[in-house]
Amino acid sequence: MAKTVNLPLVGAGRHSPPPTGRTSRRPHGPQWLALVALAFTLAQLILVRPDMGLGWDETVYVSQVGSHAPAAFFSAPRARGISLLVAPIASWSSSTALLRVYLAVLSGVGLFVALRVWRGLFPIRVLATAGAVFSTLWVTLFYGPQAMPNYWVAIGALACVGCFLRGQADRFDQAALWGVGLSAALMAWMRPTDAVYATLPLLFLVVCVRRWRSPRLLVALVTGLVAGAGQWVVEAYVSYGGLAQRLSDGSRIQGGLGWNLAFGDQMRSLGGRALCRPCTGDMPAPPVLLWWFALPVLAVLGAVIAVRARRGVATLLLLACAATVGFPYLFMIGYAAPRFLLPVYILLAIPVADALIHLVTAPGGGRRPVAATLVALGLAGHLVVQFAVLEHTVHGATVSHQGWADTATRLHRLGVKAPCMLTGYEDVPIAFYTGCSSVDTGGHNANITADALVRAGQRIPVGVLTTPGDKPPAYARTWEAHRVGRLIVYLAPAVQGGDAT
Template identity: 65%
Template sequence: MTDGANAVLAGGRRGERATPPRIPRRLRGDALIAAVAAVFTLAQLIFVHPWMGLGWDEIVYTSQVTTHHPAAFFSAPRSRGVSLLVAPVASWSASTELLRVYLAVLSGVGLYLALRAWKGLFPARVLATAGAFFATLWVTLFYGPQAMPNYWVAVGALICVGCFLRYRQGRSGRAALWGVVAGAALMAWMRPTDAVWVTVPLLVLVLVRRRWMLLLALAGGLAAGGVEWVIEAYGWYGGLGERLSRASEIQGGLGWNVAVDDQMRSLGGRGLCRPCTGSMPHPVVTAWWIVLPFVAVLGVAVAVRARRAARTLIPFACAVTAAAPYLFMIGYAAPRFLQPAYALLAIPVADALWHLVRTGQGRWRRVAAPLVALAVAGHLAVQFAVVEGTVDRNVASREDWAHVADELHRLGVRPPCLITGHESIPIGYYTGCSSGSTSGNNENITAAEIVDTARRLPVAAITGPGGGTPGYARDWTPYRITDLTVRVAPRG
């Protein structure tokens, strides 16, 4: 090789260092978003122990596709999306650890794809900040590796709204249109009613502006994701109206009911606040929730001032309609219900935070930047503390179910068998038995059918603290397991 060629390879002139090739900005943005998603996956595995047993709702969804446990009763509000999501693992493996790792990785991939749907609409730093904000909420960390639908509605909402805006602004063409279909279908696949609430502003906008391709994409996605739920309504529940009515009844009757205070009470780590009584969590725990809408409104104002209102105002509007039924139409609360709203609000919140810490010329604000950094650090400390306490409580409660199951095995209640009464669904799952209830939201068996089953299989009726003995089990042999009374049917 000649000296000239060597000089070119070395940087051109003698003594001049070779400059490494610059990474394109597009790839740097992808890497930043991928890093957020990867850290989210890792954080789930650190904070939410993979060995934490399955919860009540997880049991219902997972048992539909397992071969090692009987399927639990599937009530009217539920949709089959989660069951199909976990099927690649749960259909052949009983390992909770494997399922948790699978869901943690999958949720990280989902977050990455959801944020990429917004590329070109906001700088990569804003999207990464939005993803980090949503991913570090204790409710996102806790439910990410669980077999539950709300996180996936949030992912679908981000994909649907982001691709909607990209297509509306002439970006990505058909790819964005298919993204709208995919996002809407994912939401409807998981929770059809939530999908409708999220897309209300989009449907209104396309009807007003007569954007028929977007209307077709939205309607097609919702129909594709919800068709199984509708077919099942006619096959099992007597029609769509009957299923919606039964779902409303199970949720306490939908109607005007302010549940804002219920949601605030649940922020301390309560998975289900029903009935939602007791004192409010410490103000430090609820502060972020109160500040959140104001920061989101600031993000909208920043966008309006910069003449890019649509890309911030539309996700804000979708977040409002997604949250409305859970804040004003039900009589109880679960923090996971608001995950789609949190995901959509993360976009204007991130935009507002960057506006607060940097000037239009890209310089850091000397006072605001440290204050925002301090507030973010405090927010993260609170979220991590809440998720740690929530995990500890849930691990303990699920170990209690496993302990009851071990005692039932010792008493001779082994598969095939039937568990009825108090917490029959989770205890039945941990015991390997079918579960039955003669009343309430999970009613799926009669007393006569239980007595008939007891002639052929081991059957146990469980009574919780202060509960009364069911009539069909009064003559059964009683046993005490922790604070539960278990009555085992005599064989033959």
């Protein structure tokens, strides 16, 4: 019989049901969670093709540890956690398919662990449903196998809140303390600022609310945040002019953080736009947006249900952490990416699952079959919409990534081979696919001067990428122009005279 955690402050169930003396052969306890995690991994491998190729940001993170291309410029907002996460594969193999399989398996394991932490705080059926709700969102399936940090912030956030509640309920639970520290470190390792926002309610409780004060939990939480963000902070002083300067640069790169309602931007991104910047154009069709509006309504309903079931504090804490981690992405930036809100979605998944199960199982005479039918139809329609958006997004990403690979092939035919440099339009991903360094003389990724670039062009292949009709920079106007797919490349004297055909 699995142990149920008695949480006076959380209101979890205080009595375990008596043993029946019979052993069920059906999945029970963690086995349900394992099945959800396994299904999530398989869905990633089937629906998000492992050969999709690497995206723009992925090439930056992977290049830091891989040998396929020189390390791309690492801008101020980025953290190196995802680079270290992919290092066991990327450090010795350039296979994108192998990396995708590795990350899909790892993301499934992460989902299982994060849900497993909550066993005893909520019924298993709620946790399994929460895992299914979160893992069937198109944005979760799309980013689970990608070398991007947001999914891992989400996993760390859910695990951290669960371990925090367990540690608060049982001061002798050493595993909970370790869980708080490690999950906080995981978040800070991936995105330090997100980690701070996600843990603000936890820090507030252990510092400001007497009945929640726990020096051991505070030490575990702060130690985890410091351990995870330590390298990022040290790097700020070594390479970015200090912590304040790095934060300032990060804000500038993100368009200047300040009061800005980004709800409309986020809604526009729900149709499958990986990055909505500038976020213009029409809104997606209403069925694509419906789940986004239903999510907070169901989460609030879940909170009401949890309060009545004496586990209200746990649900309210989930909602509080979801609100703080989502705040900067909904109120402080002028663009959107659907992956930004992954931590919000996973924290809301448990209250939403609680509400759905209550609607289906609550006694109500003739209303219960009607509610169950409506919920089933709603979920079925939701899955159809999610998978349709996912298929559209995967197709678009695959075409885009293949375009970069084709451009790289044409550049190789022109003689642009390592060691080489590329600058200009989409230089970061194209340089990675070509095996070159990506360099820029201005903008957020400025890492070379025009004079240094011209001198390099006398020794090694150097190319300036532009779109048709755009003029090259002044230093490249005498360089030889070649058509490479949908782009024009101006080649320095070292490689002039090549043939892209």
